[in-house]
Amino acid sequence: MEGLAIEEDEDTGIQIEQNLLEQGISIDNCFVGQFLTSAVIHFQSMKTTLSNVWRPLGGVSISDIGENRYLFRFYHKIDVDRVEENGPWNFNSHLLILYRLKEGDVPLSVPLNLVPFWVLVNDVPPGCMSKGVARQLENFVGQFLIYDSEKVTLGYKGIMRIRIAVDVRRPLKL
Known part of the structure; x- marks a missing residue:
């Protein structure tokens, strides 16, 4: 260790080209x-x-x-x-x-504690089929992700389809 010395040219870092980094x-x-x-x-x-x-x-x-x-x-x-x-x-x-x-x-x-599920909410009153109402259900069933507005036919039956994230560490609410 006594004979170890750092030369000036050894003190500088090496340059890695960006395209080499992108290969990782x-x-x-x-x-x-x-x-x-x-x-x-x-x-x-x-x-x-x-x-x-x-x-x-x-x-x-x-x-x-x-x-x-x-x-x-x-x-x-x-x-x-x-x-x-x-x-x-x-x-x-x-x-x-x-x-x-x-x-x-x-x-x-x-x-690793959130799992997304599609949930059907039944008996939704007419006029309440909206993203805003779906978001209000968040506190009850889980974290709101998506309101499926493309399934219009479900709305006529009083059914709302939403995607929620359920925390698997908590018990399910029924």
């Missing part, structure tokens, strides 16, 4: 997920089953990242959107909690 793994099309169970999940069976159910156009790779969490990497945005919109998903009757990763997220520390 992107999390744009990734989910991190966990099954709501204490049972052991057979990884290969889960991987095969979900790949067959989702049938992604661009493919999917599923990795076990530890702590009962899995990384789902899709290779096409259409597949990511379809999986997100058509959930929730399950494997062997175990609910899969998915979180769509954003830039800066750490897969092992993102919260």
Whole structure:
């Protein structure tokens, strides 16, 4: 250690080209997920089953990242959107909690407690079929996400279709 010296040219940092940085793994099309169970999940069976159910156009790779969490990497945005919109998903009757990763997220520390569900609200009085009324239901059933205004025929029957996020840590309200 006595003969160790830092020369001036060694003191400068290295420059990495932007296109080399972009070749790293992107999390744009990734989910991190966990099954709501204490049972052991057979990884290969889960991987095969979900790949067959989702049938992604661009493919999917599923990795076990530890702590009962899995990384789902899709290779096409259409597949990511379809999986997100058509959930929730399950494997062997175990609910899969998915979180769509954003830039800066750490897969092992993102919260996995909200699951989106479509809910039908029956006996809605005429004139109350609106996004505003749907939002007021938020405190009762869960966090409001979407009001499905495209299902107009349901409104004639007094049925409102909304998408909510349910916190799996809390008991369901009936």
